[in-house]
Amino acid sequence: MTLAWLKIMAVVGQPTWEVVTVADRASASLESRWYVAVAYMIVALVAVAAMVVALGMGLIYGERKIAAHFQCRMGPMRVGYHGILQSVADTIKLLLKEDIVPARADRVLHLLAPFLTLVVTILILGVIPYSPLMQLADVSIGVLYLTALSGLSVLGLLLGGWSSNNKWSLLGGMRAAAQVISYEITATLALLVVTMFSGTLTLSGIVQSQAQGWWVWRAHGVGVLSMALFIVAATAEINRTPFDIPEGESELTGGFHTEYSGLRFAFFFLAEFINMFVVSAITVTLFLGGWMPFRIGDWESFNNLMGLIPPSLWFFGKSAVMVFVMMWFRWTFPRMRVDQLMRLEWKILLPLGFCNLVVAAVVILSKWYFFPV
Amino acid sequence: MSVTVRTLDELLTPPTAADSPLSTQEYFVNMGPQHPIAHGSLRIILLLDGETIRKVIPVPGYVHRGIEKMCEHMSYRKIITLTDRMDYLSALMNNWAVARTVEKAAGIETNSRIETIRTLMAELQRIQSHALWWGVLGMDLGAFTAFLYSFRDREIIGEIFEETIGARLTMNYIQPGGLMFDILPDFAQKVKKLLAYMRPMINEYDTLLSGNAILQERLRNVGILPAKDAVALGCTGPVVRASGVPYDLRKVEPYGVYDKAEFDVVVGTKGDCWDRYYVRMEEMRQSIRIIEQLIDNIPEGQYMVTKYNARLKLPKGRFYGQLETARGVLGVFIYSDGNGDTPYRMHFRSPNFNNLWAVTQIAPGWRIADYIAIQSSLDLVIPDIDR
Amino acid sequence: MDTEALEKLVMGLEAQCRKREQADRAAVDVPVSALEPLMRKLRNEDPLSFDLLLDHTAIDHIHEGLFEMVYLLYSTRHGHHLMVTCEIPRMDSIAPTLSDLWPIAHWQEREVFDLFGIGYDGHPDLRRLFLEDGWKGYPLRKGYTDPDMLEPA
Numbered sequence: 039m040t041l042a043w044l045k046i047m048a049v050v051g052q053p054t055w056e057v058v059t060v061a062d063r064a065s066a067s068l069e070s071r072w073y074v075a076v077a078y079m080i081v082a083l084v085a086v087a088a089m090v091v092a093l094g095m096g097l098i099y100g101e102r103k104i105a106a107h108f109q110c111r112m113g114p115m116r117v118g119y120h121g122i123l124q125s126v127a128d129t130i131k132l133l134l135k136e137d138i139v140p141a142r143a144d145r146v147l148h149l150l151a152p153f154l155t156l157v158v159t160i161l162i163l164g165v166i167p168y169s170p171l172m173q174l175a176d177v178s179i180g181v182l183y184l185t186a187l188s189g190l191s192v193l194g195l196l197l198g199g200w201s202s203n204n205k206w207s208l209l210g211g212m213r214a215a216a217q218v219i220s221y222e223i224t225a226t227l228a229l230l231v232v233t234m235f236s237g238t239l240t241l242s243g244i245v246q247s248q249a250q251g252w253w254v255w256r257a258h259g260v261g262v263l264s265m266a267l268f269i270v271a272a273t274a275e276i277n278r279t280p281f282d283i284p285e286g287e288s289e290l291t292g293g294f295h296t297e298y299s300g301l302r303f304a305f306f307f308l309a310e311f312i313n314m315f316v317v318s319a320i321t322v323t324l325f326l327g328g329w330m331p332f333r334i335g336d337w338e339s340f341n342n343l344m345g346l347i348p349p350s351l352w353f354f355g356k357s358a359v360m361v362f363v364m365m366w367f368r369w370t371f372p373r374m375r376v377d378q379l380m381r382l383e384w385k386i387l388l389p390l391g392f393c394n395l396v397v398a399a400v401v402i403l404s405k406w407y408f409f410p411v
Numbered sequence: 412m413s414v415t416v417r418t419l420d421e422l423l424t425p426p427t428a429a430d431s432p433l434s435t436q437e438y439f440v441n442m443g444p445q446h447p448i449a450h451g452s453l454r455i456i457l458l459l460d461g462e463t464i465r466k467v468i469p470v471p472g473y474v475h476r477g478i479e480k481m482c483e484h485m486s487y488r489k490i491i492t493l494t495d496r497m498d499y500l501s502a503l504m505n506n507w508a509v510a511r512t513v514e515k516a517a518g519i520e521t522n523s524r525i526e527t528i529r530t531l532m533a534e535l536q537r538i539q540s541h542a543l544w545w546g547v548l549g550m551d552l553g554a555f556t557a558f559l560y561s562f563r564d565r566e567i568i569g570e571i572f573e574e575t576i577g578a579r580l581t582m583n584y585i586q587p588g589g590l591m592f593d594i595l596p597d598f599a600q601k602v603k604k605l606l607a608y609m610r611p612m613i614n615e616y617d618t619l620l621s622g623n624a625i626l627q628e629r630l631r632n633v634g635i636l637p638a639k640d641a642v643a644l645g646c647t648g649p650v651v652r653a654s655g656v657p658y659d660l661r662k663v664e665p666y667g668v669y670d671k672a673e674f675d676v677v678v679g680t681k682g683d684c685w686d687r688y689y690v691r692m693e694e695m696r697q698s699i700r701i702i703e704q705l706i707d708n709i710p711e712g713q714y715m716v717t718k719y720n721a722r723l724k725l726p727k728g729r730f731y732g733q734l735e736t737a738r739g740v741l742g743v744f745i746y747s748d749g750n751g752d753t754p755y756r757m758h759f760r761s762p763n764f765n766n767l768w769a770v771t772q773i774a775p776g777w778r779i780a781d782y783i784a785i786q787s788s789l790d791l792v793i794p795d796i797d798r
Numbered sequence: 799m800d801t802e803a804l805e806k807l808v809m810g811l812e813a814q815c816r817k818r819e820q821a822d823r824a825a826v827d828v829p830v831s832a833l834e835p836l837m838r839k840l841r842n843e844d845p846l847s848f849d850l851l852l853d854h855t856a857i858d859h860i861h862e863g864l865f866e867m868v869y870l871l872y873s874t875r876h877g878h879h880l881m882v883t884c885e886i887p888r889m890d891s892i893a894p895t896l897s898d899l900w901p902i903a904h905w906q907e908r909e910v911f912d913l914f915g916i917g918y919d920g921h922p923d924l925r926r927l928f929l930e931d932g933w934k935g936y937p938l939r940k941g942y943t944d945p946d947m948l949e950p951a
Contacts, residue, residue, distance in 0.1 A: 109559035205440050209462070209779070279553055280625055283780070370619075372626045373553025375780040376462070414892055414917030416924050418931040472928035479913075480938055516822065642849050642874055645902030658850075658874050728820035729881065731870060733852075744868065746857050760853035760870070768905040797928055 057242045061175035082174050086163055095125035097311040101365055108369045135300035140203050147201035152305035155194030158187050159312045166319045167242045169329045169350035180241040181233050185226045188275055192218040199294035210293025213376050214284035220383040221274035227391035228268035231260055231398045232324045245328030252327035260398040265325040267391055272317040280371040281379055318360035329353040435461055444473045451793025462778045467771045475797040482757035487513045487587055487723045495581040498795035500540040501736035503532045506585035512732030512743040513587035516725045524712035525589045530667035531705055534698040539568040540737035541695045548787045549620050552629055557620055564612055571601050587723055589715030599706050606699055613695050630684040634773045634785035637682055645765035648739025650789055653690045654682030660735035672701045687788040722752045738762045738790055763795040804878055812836040818883050825881035833884050834894045841899050848873045851900040856914045860940040863888045895921040913938040
């Protein structure tokens with residue numbers, strides 16, 4: 039039975055994929071049928087909105103269940119079968135809450151801060167290659183675009199902390215700013231390694247360059263170190279434990295988002311979870327092959343079997359694993375103190391990142407490979 | 412002699428420019444009675460310069476119930492019910508402190524069955540209290556899971572208490588003259604099962620938190636309290652033992668049947684948060700050791716040597732008895748005027764009240780995040796501060 | 799050191815020191831003027847070295863018109879206890895502070911001030927502890943009335 043199946047697989051062959059993004063389709067029909075282009079753009083917007091909502095609710099439910107099972111308890115069980123509708127109930131609750139702006143707070147900034155945070159997240163969602171046919175726009179400066187936007191995300195935190203007219207929020211905002219700005223450097227250095235190996239900045243190009251194997255092992259140890267650096271730096275970028283000192287619940291009751299309630303708190307909250315997905319997606323795209331299936335050298339039948347699983351499932355599966363790892367970190371580790379966090383970045387991760395980059399450059403230029411690059 | 416009385420508002424006037432080289436401005440921050448770290452309703456005002464603490468001003472009193480005033484109108488048996496509510500995590504030990512003092516003053520001699528059961532209950536409660544402290548420390552420092560794990564294990568001890576005593580928190584069990592109820596026949600077997608479960612669990616606690624690099628960095632060399640300062644600041648219990656002073660009432664002035672059990676007094680070296688943390692972890696293991704030695708040989712006898720309804724009249728005089736609770740030395744001072752069965756004046760030397768003052772001397776110079784670690788490692792229970 | 803030897807040694811330190819009867823341990827009584835010098839000697843001199851001020855409280859003897867202040871001392875080096883009492887008049891009750899001898903006295907004296915109204919001369923920060931700053935009256939005094947909170951006995 040298995041032998042017959044393997045023979046069929048050998049005949050079917052490996053799929054090849056051509057990448058077509060929604061932006062490509064829109065621009066292709068722009069001159070001739072402009073209304074189709076507009077339709078594509080509307081589809082893109084709706085898709086992103088739906089994705090934000092679906093991902094948000096799904097991830098929040100997942101976090102609560104995963105946290106619960108780590109803690110020997112059940113998590114939400116009452117609302118719907120095993121609590122599936124809990125996120126829906128929470129969303130409705132947040133939407134119906136009173137919107138409170140503290141007295142003597144800076145109203146404009148206070149209203150603006152959560153939007154900034156969420157908008158940055160959504161902008162990144164638009165460029166990630168989910169599958170060969172599901173990518174909204176393939177920006178030619180892909181990786182640069184990602185690092186630029188993560189630099190923008192600090193604004194929302196800072197504004198939220200400053201505008202709340204609350205000393206605790208201010209402390210949280212300041213810590214967040216220092217933390218995010220510092221860890222961007224390490225994250226960028228880690229991303230640069232993959233950019234050098236794959237020779238292109240575009241995200242779909244990077245995914246396609248992993249057709250022979252994922253960068254995490256093809257990049258000879260430099261890749262593993264880069265991935266480790268990126269995961270640490272990215273966890274710090276999105277303010278998750280062990281780096282959640284800006285919203286350190288035990289000290290600051292909520293840090294920069296203490297004074298937010300209702301819909302705008304929902305935005306901060308949602309932004310945190312979608313950020314987690316975005317960071318996982320970037321890790322997957324750059325280090326774990328994106329939508330590329332798992333291939334082993336020339337073992338055709340295995341590769342064909344792996345190729346049968348649709349690429350979007352590969353992508354979301356890998357992202358789910360990375361998201362799970364981040365949640366695992368949160369429910370296991372204590373929190374680092376802010377100066378220990380800064381020391382980690384500036385004295386340990388940054389030198390390591392630079393050395394990593396130099397070694398990667400040496401490996402590429404001197405063609406010192408074990409696997410084909 | 413004259414006296415100037417001040418008010419809190421005077422202390423909270425904002426200071427002018429600080430004398431740090433960066434010329435920043437100091438500011439007051441309120442870790443108010445409602446705060447995730449407060450462990451109860453304790454208000455702490457911090458004078459901060461950036462993130463560094465310059466001054467700590469505790470403002471207790473949010474849980475002040477006037478227990479000492481109430482005691483002047485209640486008979487000694489009824490006072491036991493009030494003691495549960497002071498340091499509720501060492502309720503049985505609080506009961507025992509009052510019971511012991513009253514028995515010594517009134518000249519009541521208990522038998523060895525009573526003393527053995529009291530010792531066993533106290534040690535079980537010590538494990539329970541330290542387990543909760545461990546979970547709360549983990550939660551305060553960000554490792555939320557620790558809290559759930561320790562509560563799961565506390566439940567098992569709580570079930571044993573519930574079967575024997577009838578209550579999980581407010582025990583009212585150890586009375587002057589004996590115990591409220593006798594233990595059930597399967598008490599020893601249940602306790603042995605608990606010990607077999609708990610011993611590897613403490614090792615699991617070590618694996619989860621103690622070995623974690625982040626936790627060690629947060630606790631090592633933070634909030635150092637030297638031995639001389641610790642004693643001068645009136646600290647007792649694990650706090651003073653972590654600073655290097657081997658003052659454990661169970662060894663120094665043995666009561667119950669502690670002199671029959673072999674155990675070590677856990678003493679730290681440096682007096683930093685890590686020492687305070689590890690002293691309590693080891694104390695859990697020592698408590699298991701004590702229980703193991705006593706559980707198989709509970710002597711026969713009565714569980715109450717006086718009649719429950721008999722009036723306890725103390726002679727006129729000043730009496731003081733103390734006990735080592737999970738947090739320190741609980742002292743009970745009774746001044747009895749010889750008439751009636753209520754004390755004329757009853758005062759509780761509460762360990763948490765005295766340990767709280769230490770935080771005002773340790774914390775200045777450290778950061779807010781260190782303050783959390785320091786206060787957690789002191790293991791304060793607020794109702795005991797306010798009484 | 800046993801009770802009697804301890805009491806003799808302590809009473810030898812200060813002329814006005816007498817034995818306090820009706821106590822379950824070594825106990826001495828001093829007038830308020832000799833309190834501070836005696837405490838200083840008790841802390842510093844060697845066969846005594848009382849380094850731990852376990853507790854400080856007060857008793858309101860309303861019928862005799864005095865407050866009796868009680869200090870419970872312990873020596874971690876030698877392991878002996880001592881109770882020192884001092885009587886001060888109920889009206890204008892002022893006592894010297896011991897907060898420079900034992901830092902914990904700062905905190906304990908604030909509690910006694912809050913609940914009894916005994917003032918401490920030289921105390922660095924004499925404020926109410928449990929009650930609000932503007933509270934009138936001292937609850938642990940025997941004659942304390944509070945029509946809202948206390949039922950008549």
